[in-house]
């Protein structure tokens with residue numbers, strides 16, 4: 180069977196969860212990366228059976244998540260983590276959650292994967308029009324929503340089996356005006372789409388791994404509700 184790592188699952192409402200289910204239904208083993216601040220609630224909800232109804236697969240069995248890894252995809256390695264985050268209670272309670280460390284831990288646990296899914300984004304100023312977006316907010320959107328994919332792919336590629344594949348999720352606001360999708364999130368998706376082409380070229384040649392992005396339709400996930408979509 181194939182093994183998949185899905186980055187960006189913290190509840191049962193988003194694309195990451197739905198992709199995990201589809202992959203599980205197709206027989207894949209499921210590993211997920213969950214944003215550190217959301218980890219406790221996700222794990223305790225899983226344990227308490229809160230997601231059991233949404234874990235049901237077409238054959239009636241329940242999706243098993245083999246392991247949940249804490250992850251913050253805006254930090255590549257421990258040297259990148261600023262003091263205030265290190266000291267933050269929610270972060271201090273977990274370890275090995277930078278991208279490099281997660282890839283290392285997955286390697287130690289399982290050796291390799293076949294499928295890498297990026298289903299995460301964050302734009303702290305998403306509710307502001309681009310004209311009112313600060314430099315800091317813009318760069319944060321690109322860091323969490325675009326560079327996070329480059330970083331994940333860079334660190335996971337060595338453990339993706341040849342013939343494997345990776346996919347991220349983009350949004351049509353990269354090419355058409357979608358009022359309300361601000362804070363540099365439209366820019367972040369445009370970068371993600373362009374990067375997908377370049378990364379497909381690079382990773383295809385070097386590692387025989389396919390790279391794609393899917394422009395998903397609107398879904399009332401937690402992230403979408405937060406911006407009133």
Ligand code: NAD
Nearest residue numbers: 189193194214251252298299300301348395397398400402
């Ligand atoms: P979601 O809230 O289920 O998923 C986003 C996840 O990203 C959350 O679990 C959040 O905890 C995580 N996250 C945020 N910052 C992170 C970080 N620094 N490190 C690790 N994880 C982090 O919402 P979703 O809408 O399913 O989003 C998944 C993907 O789908 C995103 O790329 C989003 O832009 C894309 N998308 C969504 C829609 C939509 O309408 N919902 C449409 C097109 C594309």
